[in-house]
Amino acid sequence: MLFDPTLCGEVPSSQNTILTALLCAGTFLSYLPQHLKILKRRSSDGISPYFILLGTVGAGSNITNIILLQFIALQCCTVQTYGACVASLLGIFQVVIQGTMFYITFILYMSFFPEQNKYEELADSAEAEEDSESRPLLLPRSSGSKGPPSVEWQTAMWVAGAVVLHAGICVFMSVLLVTLIGPYVAPTRTWASLLGLFSLCLTCLQFFPQIIKTWRSGNVGAISIPMMLMQTPGGYVFAYSIAIRPGVNWSSWISTFVAATLQCVLLVICLSFEARAKNQRALEATNAAVTDTAADAEAPTASAAAQASENVST
DSSP, X not given: OOXXXXXXXXXXXHHHHHHHHHHHHHHHHHHHHHHHHHHHHTOOTTOOHHHXXXXXXXXXXXHHHHHHHTHHXXXXXXTSOHHHHHHHHHHHHHHHHHHHHHHHHHHHHHHTOOGGGSBOOOOOHXXXXXXXXXXXXXXXXXXXXXXXXXXHHHHHHHHHHXXXXXXXXXXXXXXXXXXXXXXXXXXXXXXXXXXXXXXXXXXXXXXXXXXXXXXXHOSOXXXXXXXXXXXXXXXXXXXXXXXXXXXXXXXXXXHHHHHHHHHHHHHHHHHHHHHHHHHHHHHHHHHHHHHHHHHHHHHHHHHHHHHHHHHHHO
């Protein structure tokens, strides 16, 4: 099927254009706290690799889905004015921005993976000597040598490979279908629909691994609370905005609602752990101050006793 300019339809209203533009800006800004926290800490410790996997693969699937389903909007730009073209593409921009920001999170996660978590700890020299009889073929390691890769680092590398492989498959298959048979035929639309369904499933499951990891570790780590404070209510608003549209059923907004609910659970856990850590730091500071005060009070007494003892001996 060839491109038909008469199918371009009406340009979105100014109200919808402004709303979508604000959503694009909000999506971009909501991810900045997470990126800045990883850069500031120079560590991605505390972030689940499976959270990164599900989020990045889901984002890639969603980007491919929206581009294929809205391919006519890209072609309509050849017959529309610049303003009309931008207004028509804002829906694509919103999905692409969200996906790109999560891909950046994935890159930062891999780039600032904690060095101390990459390798298993080696036994010290004493333990090595004790085990030498049972493991005669193992040569002693120097104190600065590294052990075997840790399970967490191997998982992160597997996640990186899966993300790259998935992105490659999405690009290759989409370009192949659009080039050989066209963007509007059944196989291409089916491929796009499958990617959308896949993204839907991953969106619903995305936060479970992070909730489990954060709960087990007992600390927030590199997870950004400001990011969740912005995205959680935004998720509910976005789900509501979809639900009130005419002709829409629950299947269109349920994934966004579930994701926002799970992110809300994660937010509550992180806030409670952060409050506990803050109270612990305050308690330690108070105990340290009391100890210093007691030491300062004992110092003159000890000095006076020493002086008295010296006078008696004289």
